[in-house]
Amino acid sequence: MEVLFTLLAYRYERGSVMITSNLPFSKWETIFKDPMTTAAAIDRLVHHSVILELNLPSYRLEQSKKQTTKREK
């Protein structure tokens, strides 16, 4: 976490960072040991940010279904 925190602290208000994760911020504490550092990192990350909530069904699954349907026809 310290490594990630150092990076985020360096980039804070200096440049943009784009981070994707399958874990919501509330669960970051489960994978990073230090909750204080984790909270500080999230704080810096979220302060100036655009949050895109992409809770969609899988594109791959839909593509696969379309291909299967085409084959059956």
Add this chain to the structure above:
Amino acid sequence: MMNADIHTRLDPFLREMRLPTMRAIYREDADTARRESSTYEEYLFGLVESERQTRHDNRIQRLLKQSRLPLEKTLETFDRGRLPQKVNMQVGTLVDGAFLERRENILPSATPVAARPICCAGSPMSSSRLGAPSTLRPVNCWYRNSLPQKSPSFCRRSSNASPNTMPY
């Protein structure tokens, strides 16, 4: 001084100063300027503008290459029809790269199977096209120099590309 003498002396100077576009076009532009009775300043401006534009274009190509982004995945090829209206509008505003000037972070939150990676590829590519450096990299590779033994091989390869710069 004769024109031929000038060319003989000017070509090496422009090469030494690393101005390849100016070196390539200055004779032709000079002919055009004489025909059109352009001023010295107009002629010089045309040369400098061409050099600047070529450098800008080359920089974008270099950044795109360094970013190691999947170039075939763009926002144009991304099926945005399935996105919720709000997200679709947000994604649309990212294309102009203004978030870079505002130093805003982009945090796509999604289920593991959603289109997050494709969506993320589009915006950094737009950034690169605007002349801002960007890379797409797993978090554990960003500080690869501090983890030399543990970094996978593709991380070490990418570290050779820009060893002295802070990762973007």
